Amino acid sequence: YADYARLKRGIPEREVPAFVGQQVKQLRDQFHSGDELERAVFFTKDPYKPQQNMGAAARGNFTGCAFCHEVKAVANGAPAVTKPILIDRWMPQANFNHAKHQVDPVTQKPLDCNICHRATQSRESSDVLMPAKASCTTCHSPQGKIVAECVTCHTYHAPPAAQTVAESIKSVTEMLLGVR
Incomplete structure (x- = not known):
């Protein structure tokens, strides 16, 4: 004490x-x-x-x-x-690359992590700080002007086997037309 x-x-x-x-x-x-x-x-x-x-x-x-x-x-x-088991990856099936989110594609300025993760609002160590869907769609939407097709989310959330198929398809149109 x-x-x-x-x-x-x-x-x-x-x-x-x-x-x-x-x-x-x-x-x-x-x-x-x-x-x-x-x-x-x-x-x-x-x-x-x-x-x-x-x-x-x-x-x-x-x-x-x-x-x-x-x-x-x-x-x-x-x-x-014993030492605690700390989770370092909350969505183990997800395929997310922070490198693509380091720079604002419109302004070309560095992005602040708090924009998506809201760390400054966190008051507890138990806060996971996973961005909500609304955080993603701020940029990944017609208004945000960043690619936002079905595969944008489904590649992120899909298990590895499904990611391979999604990544090989360039667009929803190609997928629907069967073009590779």
């Missing part, structure tokens, strides 16, 4: 011991035993489920390691906590 007081709360050094003491007292008031505290910290899987004897303000500080990590009890020691 001392580092938290200094770094996150900006509490002056002379007030840190009192802050730490207050936090420890609150823990003792909320939990009847060390085992109960350990269960709340390590084994709580649902951070939004109310914990007994815990007010709403404190509840946000006890999300539980098990929400992101696999936690295994160890007979004579602290629980074993």
Whole structure:
């Protein structure tokens, strides 16, 4: 709690011991035993489920390691906590190339990632920041003047086998006429 007081709360050094003491007292008031505290910290899987004897303000500080990590009890020691599995690709079937989206095709100026991903509006690390369809159609439409045929979306969302067929077809007209 001392580092938290200094770094996150900006509490002056002379007030840190009192802050730490207050936090420890609150823990003792909320939990009847060390085992109960350990269960709340390590084994709580649902951070939004109310914990007994815990007010709403404190509840946000006890999300539980098990929400992101696999936690295994160890007979004579602290629980074993694994590294979290972080998803680095939310749409694994998608075929998207950010390189084509680095420059505005009309102005030839660099594009700001926030235009599509809205990262500056994000307030939670759980935000995935996947662009909505409306974000794509701002440019990929007759008004946006960027190619927007069926294969534009279907190549992006299709599984790899279907992407090969879609990429080999130059336009919907060619597809309908059977021209290759």
